[in-house]
Amino acid sequence: MSGPSSVLTEIDARLAGFGLSCRGVLRFGDGEPAALLGDDGPVSVVVLVGVAGGAMWPIFSAWREAQTDGGGADPLDRWSKFVIGDVAAQFGASACYPSEPPYQPFQRWAMQAEGLKASPLGILIHPQYGLWHSYRGALLFRNWGEEIGAVGKAKAHPCDRCFEKPCLSACPVGAVLENSFDVARCRQHLATVAGQGGCMVSGCLARNACPVGVEHRYPDALLRFHMQALTLPG
Ligand code: B12
Ligand code: SF4
Ligand code: SF4
Known part of the structure; x- marks a missing residue:
């Protein structure tokens, strides 16, 4: 994270109250074409907002319990829009979300902004958090000219030093192969x-088999929540 007075530090402090954090920053311009998202003109800076470990789960759960409709069909998406949309407005940004079509390239952005690489499972691995991290949204700054701050990039890719690759042999139905994921086979199982x-009780066995960042493993209730979402059609 950057110096104490940067905009990014302020954004990060707001997000921390919700168990979220700034994950990385992308700057467009200076030779790189600006990202075109929506109809409001080119975006010059994208700040990735995400989850690392399970800190957001109790905060999200309390919010969900307070909703008369339990948060609706996609409660985590609704909560993310509520929280990140509000932080975006406070800083004069707009926001986009990973599960909102047309899908924005969150993984490509994370590779570029955080220096992360894909694990054999397809999801990105973080040297500290392992497979226990994800993205909840992005703040989009248009015509942003000043310095915003920076987030350190990963220097090592854990899978390069993992010779046994237990993630590839843990799936009971062989739905996980190096560089491909058989979604239909997984859902059938x-x-x-x-x-x-x-898997529905304690999470994907392939993801659980990875030894990196185990101390950041999501709480079981959060894993069950994600597994239920994975069984929905679409
Ligand atoms: C559709 C989708 C799914 C579908 C299909 C995924 C698939 N494997 O085919 C379903 C519903 C099955 C799914 C499942 C899961 N997903 Co999903 N999914 C998405 C979603 C919404 C869109 C993906 C997309 O099409 N993007 C559009 C393309 C253009 O974006 P892109 O970033 O440029 O795509 C690049 C990456 O996909 C990358 N890539 C993908 N796989 C691989 C593999 C290798 C080897 C390499 C090198 C690169 C690579 O290459 C692409 C081109 O640059 C994304 C969110 C998002 N907006 O990206 C989440 C997302 C990818 N999913 C995520 C997760 C966590 C999961 C689950 C583990 C959920 C769970 N149960 O906990 C599972 C299992 C995933 C698996 N093993 O593949 C996370 C990944 C976070 C991370 N650490 O990387 C994302 C980013 C959502 C988030 N909120 O953070 N998912
Ligand atoms: S088990 Fe090894 S190869 Fe698989 S994701 Fe973890 S570090 Fe990478
Ligand atoms: S959730 Fe279970 S069946 Fe699906 S890929 Fe993971 S280990 Fe395999």
């Missing part, structure tokens, strides 16, 4: 008694 009692 999740619908069985074994899947309901296994």
Whole structure:
């Protein structure tokens, strides 16, 4: 994270209250074409907002319990829009979200901004947080001229030093192969008694098999929440 007075530090402090953080910054311009998102003109700076570990879970859960409709069909997306949209407005930015079509290239942005690389599972691995991190949104700054601050980039890729690659042998139905993920096969297994009692209860066994960042593993309730979302059609 950058110096104490940077805009990014202020944004990060607001996000921290919700268990979220600034994950990385992309600057467009100076030879790089500006990102075109929506109809409001080119975006010059994108700040990735994400989750690293399970800090947001109790905050999100309390919000959800306070909603008369339980947060609706996609409560985490709704909460993310509520929180990140508000922070964006406070800093004169707009926002976009990973699950909102047309899908913005969050993983490509994260590779560029945080220096992360894909694990054999397809999701990006972080040297500190392992597979226990994700993105909840991005703040979009248009015509941003001043310095915003910076987030340190990963220097090492954990999978390069992992010779056993336990993530590739842990799936009971072989849905995870190096560089490909058989979504239909995974979903079929999740619908069985074994899947309901296994991955659906304690999370994807392939993701759980990775030894990196285990101390940041999501709480079981959050894993169950994500697994339920994975079984929805679409
Ligand atoms: C559609 C989608 C799915 C679909 C299909 C995914 C698939 N594997 O085919 C389903 C519903 C099955 C799914 C499942 C999951 N997903 Co998903 N998914 C998405 C979503 C919404 C869109 C992906 C997309 O099409 N992007 C559009 C393209 C253009 O974006 P892109 O960044 O440029 O794409 C690059 C990357 O995808 C990268 N890439 C992808 N796989 C690989 C593999 C290798 C080897 C390499 C080198 C690169 C690479 O290359 C692309 C080109 O640069 C993204 C959010 C987003 N907006 O990206 C989340 C996202 C990718 N999913 C995410 C997660 C965590 C999951 C799950 C683990 C969820 C869970 N149960 O906990 C599972 C399992 C994923 C798996 N093993 O692949 C996270 C990944 C975070 C991370 N650490 O990287 C994302 C970013 C959402 C988020 N909120 O953070 N997902
Ligand atoms: S188990 Fe090894 S290869 Fe698989 S994601 Fe973790 S570090 Fe990478
Ligand atoms: S959730 Fe279970 S079935 Fe699906 S890929 Fe992970 S280990 Fe395999």
